[in-house]
Amino acid sequence: MAVRPVGPDDADRVRRLLERSSPESIYRRFFTLFPSPPARVVRRLTDVDHADHEGLAVLDGDEIVALASWDRPRHAAAEAEIAVLVDDAWQHMGLGRALVRMLSGDAARHGIAVLNATVLSDNHPARQLAVRVGQPTSVVLDGPEAFYTFSLAS
Numbered sequence: 001m002a003v004r005p006v007g008p009d010d011a012d013r014v015r016r017l018l019e020r021s022s023p024e025s026i027y028r029r030f031f032t033l034f035p036s037p038p039a040r041v042v043r044r045l046t047d048v049d050h051a052d053h054e055g056l057a058v059l060d061g062d063e064i065v066a067l068a069s070w071d072r073p074r075h076a077a078a079e080a081e082i083a084v085l086v087d088d089a090w091q092h093m094g095l096g097r098a099l100v101r102m103l104s105g106d107a108a109r110h111g112i113a114v115l116n117a118t119v120l121s122d123n124h125p126a127r128q129l130a131v132r133v134g135q136p137t138s139v140v141l142d143g144p145e146a147f148y149t150f151s152l153a154s
């Protein structure tokens, strides 16, 4: 297996990852369902600028089996949103945890001090992952969603 930053050349690999993913995984990652992966979603995941938008992919051979991203909505702000998707066939094998750890280190090197994550309240794997990778500084439950905040300051 290999881990590397994602890029525009990965559009087909990301599309195939989304096509292989179950509706449950898609909904948990994107908070919506789609009959096929919309081009704008694939573009958002692969058009990384390595400054305000980053993505790390785990590859098994030539296929992406996990993808985690951070985005800072305001240019050069010290705060970013993190999200992750692991191929259904590869879930619960430690990829999510390893990838989020690597991505957090990368975010810190880009000057990000605070990472936010929004997960569905009933998404137990993601909520477990959140407490496995670090100590959240806050967890706010708001109806169907849970908002996690992590401080990357050492």
Ligand SMILES: CC(C)(COP(=O)(O)OP(=O)(O)OC[C@H]1O[C@@H](n2cnc3c(N)ncnc32)[C@H](O)[C@@H]1OP(=O)(O)O)[C@@H](O)C(=O)NCCC(=O)NCCS
Residues within 6 Å of the ligand: 024, 025, 026, 028, 029, 082, 083, 084, 085, 086, 087, 090, 091, 092, 093, 094, 095, 096, 097, 098, 118, 119, 120, 123, 124, 125, 126, 128, 129, 132
């Ligand atoms: C949430 C997700 C990223 C976790 O990735 P993963 O590779 O399966 O997680 P890991 O194997 O690294 O496990 C990390 C921890 O999460 C928990 N976990 C993972 N899968 C679980 C499952 N099916 N049921 C219960 N807990 C689970 C475990 O506590 C695990 O720690 P442990 O191995 O010490 O028990 C993955 O399930 C996924 O992609 N889900 C769909 C998209 C999503 O929900 N994204 C998060 C919101 S952006």
